[in-house]
Amino acid sequence: MSGATTFEHVTVIVTESLTKRYPRVTALDRLSVDIAPGVTGLVGANGAGKSTLIKILLGLAPATEGTAHVLGLDVTKDGSTIRERVGYMPEHDCLPPDVSATEFVVHMARMAGLPPTAARERTADTLRHVGLYEERYRPIGGYSTGMKQRVKLAQALVHDPQLVFLDEPTNGLDPVGRDEMLGLIRRVHTDFGISVLVTSHLLGELERTCDHVVVVDGGKLLRSSSTTEFTKVTTSLAVEVTDTDAHPDGTGALRAALAAAGAAVTTGAPGAEGLASPGHVLFVEATGDETYDLVRDTVAGLGLGLVRMEQRRHQIAEVFRDADAQAAVGAPAQAGGAPAERAAAAGQNTDRPTTVGGGNAG
Numbered sequence: 001m002s003g004a005t006t007f008e009h010v011t012v013i014v015t016e017s018l019t020k021r022y023p024r025v026t027a028l029d030r031l032s033v034d035i036a037p038g039v040t041g042l043v044g045a046n047g048a049g050k051s052t053l054i055k056i057l058l059g060l061a062p063a064t065e066g067t068a069h070v071l072g073l074d075v076t077k078d079g080s081t082i083r084e085r086v087g088y089m090p091e092h093d094c095l096p097p098d099v100s101a102t103e104f105v106v107h108m109a110r111m112a113g114l115p116p117t118a119a120r121e122r123t124a125d126t127l128r129h130v131g132l133y134e135e136r137y138r139p140i141g142g143y144s145t146g147m148k149q150r151v152k153l154a155q156a157l158v159h160d161p162q163l164v165f166l167d168e169p170t171n172g173l174d175p176v177g178r179d180e181m182l183g184l185i186r187r188v189h190t191d192f193g194i195s196v197l198v199t200s201h202l203l204g205e206l207e208r209t210c211d212h213v214v215v216v217d218g219g220k221l222l223r224s225s226s227t228t229e230f231t232k233v234t235t236s237l238a239v240e241v242t243d244t245d246a247h248p249d250g251t252g253a254l255r256a257a258l259a260a261a262g263a264a265v266t267t268g269a270p271g272a273e274g275l276a277s278p279g280h281v282l283f284v285e286a287t288g289d290e291t292y293d294l295v296r297d298t299v300a301g302l303g304l305g306l307v308r309m310e311q312r313r314h315q316i317a318e319v320f321r322d323a324d325a326q327a328a329v330g331a332p333a334q335a336g337g338a339p340a341e342r343a344a345a346a347g348q349n350t351d352r353p354t355t356v357g358g359g360n361a362g
């Protein structure tokens with residue numbers, strides 16, 4: 001594989017006012033974004049324009065207006081060079097059932113221009129990397145969804161690209177399969193120095209995997225920021241306490257004490273509807289470990305019982321709702337329409353909770 005990225009571009013993808021209009025819908029609406037080397041997540045509800053962007057970046061579909069460059073190459077003129085240097089894992093199943101993973105991936109390597117011996121060697125290496133080495137001679141038709149996703153990933157990597165586009169690689173996977181796939185994606189960058197653009201409608205899994213997250217909605221850029229920045233902004237603690245004789249309203253007492261100590265505290269935050277007793281849950285903006293200590297010490301000081309304290313990051317819908325208030329970094333286009341509703345709709349389509357992160361820190 002390509003090893004260390006000595007000749008990395010400052011940006012791997014640059015779009016300027018990129019617009020794609022279909023007869024009935026504007027799939028991309030003046031999207032301007034710069035993407036640096038590393039692992040970048042592209043998140044948005046179904047229909048947000050993610051796949052359309054990938055097709056334009058590969059030179060497979062023309063933009064209506066605007067410009068786009070991939071690895072310094074112009075998508076309108078250099079499509080075939082881009083496709084030599086970029087791997088693509090499409091969203092939908094596109095695998096022939098009657099051939100083995102080895103046969104298929106060797107074929108894709110040959111299509112990408114590798115000579116026969118190199119194609120076989122690279123196929124073996126790539127299938128080993130994605131964890132399909134043992135099953136590589138079995139027909140793909142008998143594979144599980146997770147194994148098929150791995151074959152799709154392998155064919156995207158086999159020609160040793162500088163960059164890969166992975167369109168919804170965790171689709172259809174159970175939580176364990178998702179975690180394994182996310183780990184593999186991370187290693188595509190750490191082990192081989194290949195930059196990754198990965199799409200998902202689940203912000204949480206992208207946050208765990210990516211250095212940078214780009215949020216699109218209705219074809220517009222909603223937000224582009226580093227994962228650390230994203231997580232910092234969106235992390236809060238959900239805290240639930242018992243009442244005592246001294247504090248018949250334990251939640252109220254804790255809220256007052258935390259506010260007096262300078263913490264940002266709210267009740268009934270969006271998403272609290274799903275909790276057993278939303279009125280008794282406090283949401284404390286977490287600024288770091290000291291927030292955990294403050295909550296623990298304040299609860300102890302009041303003599304309350306701590307029922308739970310867990311890390312709760314905002315749901316994707318909240319990120320969309322907050323977007324108007326947040327200055328989108330480098331975003332000339334502002335969010336329009338009703339993004340929260342569309343994001344919420346995306347949440348309903350997920351097969352696990354949309355809560356970002358969801359880690360239990362208590």
Ligand SMILES: Nc1ncnc2c1ncn2[C@@H]1O[C@H](COP(=O)(O)OP(=O)(O)OP(=O)(O)O)[C@@H](O)[C@H]1O
Binds near residue numbers: 025044045047051091
């Ligand atoms: N070939 C096409 N002709 C007409 N409309 C299209 C075409 N391809 C996509 N669209 C529309 O453009 C919008 C963006 O679609 P796109 O597939 O890019 O979204 P997406 O974010 O990738 O969502 P999904 O994950 O559901 O594929 C949608 O409204 C879609 O219906």
